[in-house]
Amino acid sequence: MNMKQPILIISILVTAVWGCQENQEERIKRTEDKYFDVSKYKGNINTDGRMVVSEINKVFEDMYTKAIEEHGLLGAIDYCGDHAFDVLDSLGHYYGVGLKRTSLKYRSPENAPDSLDYAILNNMKDLGEQGVDVTPMSMKFAGGDGIFYAPIKMKSMCLPCHGMKLRGDIKDEVWKKIRERYPDDKSYDFNLNEMVGVWGVYFPAEYRARKGSVDIPKM
Ligand code: HEC
Known part of the structure; x- marks a missing residue:
């Protein structure tokens, strides 16, 4: 079998799944005010991915904390449900990448995994069940x-909404x-x-040159 074929198929799949790329590019062109300092990117998606994830993790944890402080636990469910996608979108825009949160056991159907996510999630789950400390994974596509x-x-801090029901x-x-x-x-x-x-x-090939702006909705 021609080895180039699977890569091409995955690439087409990913382009279709992350179809928001074009819009994102347009938005990035429109705004020049606030953007991630792209010189901080090393050009290696593992290094840059870790950096982006550690920053967006903080943004999400802050969002949950503030939402609970200001709206209580019940109000925070709606607040996070109403704003999580806007925040993700803004952050993706800011970093010039596509962002998603997904899971095999998801809460919002909008976060359901696509077929590639599903394969990765299953792989990580298997590793976890073997007692391996699951670490990040990455894939590169043709192009x-x-x-x-x-x-x-x-x-x-996540337990009140994702923890053990019986406990x-x-x-x-x-x-x-x-x-x-x-x-x-x-x-x-x-x-x-x-x-x-x-x-x-999702890092588009030209991510190092991208600019975006962050616009996190006010609480
Ligand atoms: C106030 C309740 C609340 C807290 C606290 C909370 N979550 Fe969530 N979480 C939600 C809701 C509601 C959704 C679905 C809406 C969305 O965010 O997309 C969600 C969605 C998610 C998703 C996306 C996949 C899915 O299930 O839809 C992940 C991953 C996640 N939460 C992880 C966490 C982690 C990690 C923490 C702690 C740092 C946390 N959550 C704290 C309510 C909460």
Whole structure:
């Protein structure tokens, strides 16, 4: 079998799945005010992916913390549900990458894995079950695009919304609220440090030259 074929097929698949790229490019061209200092990119998607993930992890943790402080746990469910995609979009725009959060056991159907995510998630799950400490993975595609996946692990601040139901991590009113908004929710019964999902960071081949702006909605 011609070895180039699978790479090409994956590349077409990824381009189709991450079809937002074109829009993103247009938005990036439009705004020149705030953008990530692209000279900080090393040009290696593993190094750059780790850096982006550590920063966006902080943004998301801050978002949860502030939302809970200002709106309470129940209000935070709606707040995060209403804003998570805008924040992801803005951050992707800022870094000049495509961003997603996905999981085998997801809460929002909008975060459902596509076939590539699914393969990676399953692979990480198998490694985890073998007792391996799951680390990030990346793939490069024909044309120079690449995707970086990093596991998202449970912290204590996540338990009230993703923890063990029977242990009482998730209070009854929180459970009810989540069920109402996400009737098919699968994102619970996780333990501390367990992998709850992954970040996917899609680096277009020309990412080093990109500019974007960040616009995180006000609480
Ligand atoms: C106030 C409740 C709440 C807290 C606290 C919370 N989450 Fe979530 N989480 C949600 C809701 C609601 C969604 C679905 C909406 C969205 O964010 O896309 C979600 C979605 C996710 C997703 C995307 C996949 C999916 O299931 O849809 C991941 C991954 C995730 N959360 C991880 C975490 C981690 C890690 C923490 C702790 C740092 C955390 N969450 C804290 C409510 C919460």
